[in-house]
Amino acid sequence: MDDSAKRLLQRLMRRIPTPTLRSALEKWGRLTTEQQKSMDFTQSKWALTERLLGICEENELAVKQLTDLEMIHVIDNPDQGMWYAFQLMDPEDDAKSVDLTQFKEQFKSHLRELVRNVSIKMKKHTDEAVWIRIAWGDTFSRPNHLKPTYIVHYLQTPYVFVTSITSKQKPLLSQALVLSTRYQAIKDANLSGRKLTAIRDLLMKKYQQVFPTKYPIPPPENNQTISTFVLLFIDQHIEKEQAELAANRLQMACEAFGGGMLPQLQSAVYKLETKFRDHSNKTMTEREEPFRCVVKFTSTNLLESFRHCASSGIASTPVTPLLSCIPLKGRNYFLITDNGPGPSSQRGQPQV
Amino acid sequence: MTLQPPKSNTSATTSGCFHLKQRNVHYSTQHKYSQNMEVATTKGVLSHLSRLEVQKRSLKSQPQQPGGVKALRATVEALLTQRDQLRAEIQTHKNIKKLRVSMDKQCTNEEEETEEGMDEDSENSNLLRLMARHTQLKDLLHAHNVVGGYNVVKTRQGKGVCVSVATFYEGVYLNTYNLEIDVKPTVRISRHNVPPFIPLNNLAEQSNMQTDLRTLLDPLSQHLNAFAGRQQQFKFVKELHKSVEVMESNVLCSLLVLKFTVPREKTAVLCSLDYTDCTRSLPTRVHFESDDEELPESPVWKTHCSFLMETPVHKALKTMRKTGNIV
Numbered sequence: 001m002d003d004s005a006k007r008l009l010q011r012l013m014r015r016i017p018t019p020t021l022r023s024a025l026e027k028w029g030r031l032t033t034e035q036q037k038s039m040d041f042t043q044s045k046w047a048l049t050e051r052l053l054g055i056c057e058e059n060e061l062a063v064k065q066l067t068d069l070e071m072i073h074v075i076d077n078p079d080q081g082m083w084y085a086f087q088l089m090d091p092e093d094d095a096k097s098v099d100l101t102q103f104k105e106q107f108k109s110h111l112r113e114l115v116r117n118v119s120i121k122m123k124k125h126t127d128e129a130v131w132i133r134i135a136w137g138d139t140f141s142r143p144n145h146l147k148p149t150y151i152v153h154y155l156q157t158p159y160v161f162v163t164s165i166t167s168k169q170k171p172l173l174s175q176a177l178v179l180s181t182r183y184q185a186i187k188d189a190n191l192s193g194r195k196l197t198a199i200r201d202l203l204m205k206k207y208q209q210v211f212p213t214k215y216p217i218p219p220p221e222n223n224q225t226i227s228t229f230v231l232l233f234i235d236q237h238i239e240k241e242q243a244e245l246a247a248n249r250l251q252m253a254c255e256a257f258g259g260g261m262l263p264q265l266q267s268a269v270y271k272l273e274t275k276f277r278d279h280s281n282k283t284m285t286e287r288e289e290p291f292r293c294v295v296k297f298t299s300t301n302l303l304e305s306f307r308h309c310a311s312s313g314i315a316s317t318p319v320t321p322l323l324s325c326i327p328l329k330g331r332n333y334f335l336i337t338d339n340g341p342g343p344s345s346q347r348g349q350p351q352v
Numbered sequence: 353m354t355l356q357p358p359k360s361n362t363s364a365t366t367s368g369c370f371h372l373k374q375r376n377v378h379y380s381t382q383h384k385y386s387q388n389m390e391v392a393t394t395k396g397v398l399s400h401l402s403r404l405e406v407q408k409r410s411l412k413s414q415p416q417q418p419g420g421v422k423a424l425r426a427t428v429e430a431l432l433t434q435r436d437q438l439r440a441e442i443q444t445h446k447n448i449k450k451l452r453v454s455m456d457k458q459c460t461n462e463e464e465e466t467e468e469g470m471d472e473d474s475e476n477s478n479l480l481r482l483m484a485r486h487t488q489l490k491d492l493l494h495a496h497n498v499v500g501g502y503n504v505v506k507t508r509q510g511k512g513v514c515v516s517v518a519t520f521y522e523g524v525y526l527n528t529y530n531l532e533i534d535v536k537p538t539v540r541i542s543r544h545n546v547p548p549f550i551p552l553n554n555l556a557e558q559s560n561m562q563t564d565l566r567t568l569l570d571p572l573s574q575h576l577n578a579f580a581g582r583q584q585q586f587k588f589v590k591e592l593h594k595s596v597e598v599m600e601s602n603v604l605c606s607l608l609v610l611k612f613t614v615p616r617e618k619t620a621v622l623c624s625l626d627y628t629d630c631t632r633s634l635p636t637r638v639h640f641e642s643d644d645e646e647l648p649e650s651p652v653w654k655t656h657c658s659f660l661m662e663t664p665v666h667k668a669l670k671t672m673r674k675t676g677n678i679v
Contacts, residue, residue, distance in 0.1 A: 128603045156549045156604040209545040211530035212507045212514045
């Protein structure tokens with residue numbers, strides 16, 4: 001095994017946690033049963049790495065096979081790293097009949113035309129996602145397998161999810177994607193997150209959405225545990241009076257963000273370009289350039305937090321469109337500018 | 353039946369009744385007609401008069417209706433009873449209308465049922481109430497049909513609606529898709545949970561939704577139901593036919609590639625089903641490929657081909673396995 005293969009394996013072993021290592025190796029299928037048995041998963045990572053290195057040398061495995069292992073691991077653990085969503089625009093007439101073979105061939109040939117030395121691996125997952133691994137090189141150097149880009153695309157949908165790509169590589173990838181999917185353009189979808197499953201579910205509308213019906217949702221059961229504690233201090237009549245209002249708030253919160261488990265976004269960023277409006281501060285109001293500020297919300301589960309804010313009354317209902325457009329438009333990065341000289345609101349009309 | 357008045361001067365003196373029954377005259381050309389008219393003029397008047405005389409005589413000689421007065425009296429009776437019936441019906445309708453007004457109010461306000469003062473006895477009033485309810489349900493059904501059978505809920509104090517499109521396949525209800533639509537100032541879809549591979553934006557652009565929402569909802573329902581049908585078929589194939597390997601499919605369920613194994617020879621046959629028409633749940637093209645090049649051309653497999661074009665794939669596979677054509 002040459003140096004680059006050794007380094008790749010070491011890097012892989014650092015990346016793959018021991019609990020998932022066994023199943024990854026089994027799926028990889030490059031180890032004989034004896035070799036698999038000889039791996040003692042109670043040992044330290046370093047020891048395991050050495051053992052695996054030895055096995056790979058025995059089986060004469062090279063970079064090509066090791067990248068298979070990496071891909072298996074990433075596909076099974078997609079919620080790592082930072083994923084960015086892109087949207088393909090203006091499909092041609094034959095976009096909806098692009099099949100897997102055609103897409104694979106076209107993508108590989110287009111990308112190879114644009115980049116001299118590139119290593120492309122494409123794999124179809126059981127949930128119809130096409131996974132692409134790209135190791136980038138150039139005219140003078142071989143593909144760098146230590147910093148690959150991963151791309152996920154579902155055929156016949158306009159969305160592409162990408163992780164670990166540089167600004168130089170982005171236009172090359174965009175070109176190859178547009179040509180092979182038979183669309184005319186690709187743009188940033190302004191949605192990013194650590195969990196691929198979350199941003200995917202948000203864009204593909206795979207989470208439970210709530211719509212106005214004749215029958216509103218019953219309030220959640222766990223309210224009762226809170227109320228037994230609080231009953232000591234709050235009159236039962238107040239509870240009863242507030243029940244209908246609480247149910248309304250819950251309905252509106254769920255309509256804005258969704259019901260049940262929500263896709264886990266970690267942040268939402270609003271970049272504001274507006275005018276300072278405090279008449280007591282003349283220096284600021286008289287500036288000609290727009291007043292810029294960034295508002296960032298972070299949470300382990302941002303949409304869940306917003307929904308709870310709305311249902312508990314911390315945020316006013318009906319939910320402001322600035323927040324509800326996160327799931328509605330499927331984005332978490334917004335640039336908000338003033339709509340021109342309007343007397344309506346203090347913040348100015350948001351133009352998203 | 354009107355005839356063209358002849359244009360020659362000789363006809364200027366003829367009266368209207370001449371134009372009625374001139375069997376001796378050919379009407380094919382104007383010239384011929386005017387010529388014949390000259391000849392038939394004198395003949396026509398006298399023959400017509402004699403015909404009228406004959407008619408008068410025949411009328412006189414017609415036998416009188418036996419018991420004419422009696423028959424007329426009977427007709428009068430029948431008409432009187434009919435009038436009474438109609439009057440009663442009108443009264444009933446008026447009563448039902450009154451009942452309906454109060455029933456409709458009850459439905460919207462969910463108030464306690466108020467007893468309307470009825471002149472009839474309780475049995476009649478129960479019957480009337482039943483009839484009123486019947487008309488109410490019929491109206492509801494009609495309204496439901498007018499909106500195309502979709503569930504519609506008013507939102508935002510009448511400024512919007514939420515339409516639910518249900519999907520089902522083989523008698524089983526599947527997903528329901530919802531569209532929140534703003535009605536004022538223009539008709540516009542504000543929110544929905546239709547998956548991105550269904551061309552909702554295209555359908556909206558091509559529809560006439562500003563004037564008739566059904567021009568959007570009906571094609572959308574077609575697309576969604578066809579998709580649900582295809583999705584179910586693919587699901588059944590994966591669950592019920594484990595011996596058939598699914599080589600390829602996609603999220604839109606517009607393509608399915610299966611690998612069959614022919615028993616005895618153990619040859620593999622690749623079957624591609626293209627569903628290019630997204631409004632249908634049956635394939636538009638079925639194609640077989642095999643190492644044995646003659647196999648797809650054999651009559652057995654040709655019948656399989658047409659069978660798969662007409663039958664849902666999971667059912668077709670069941671039959672094909674039963675008849676021993678595939679493992």
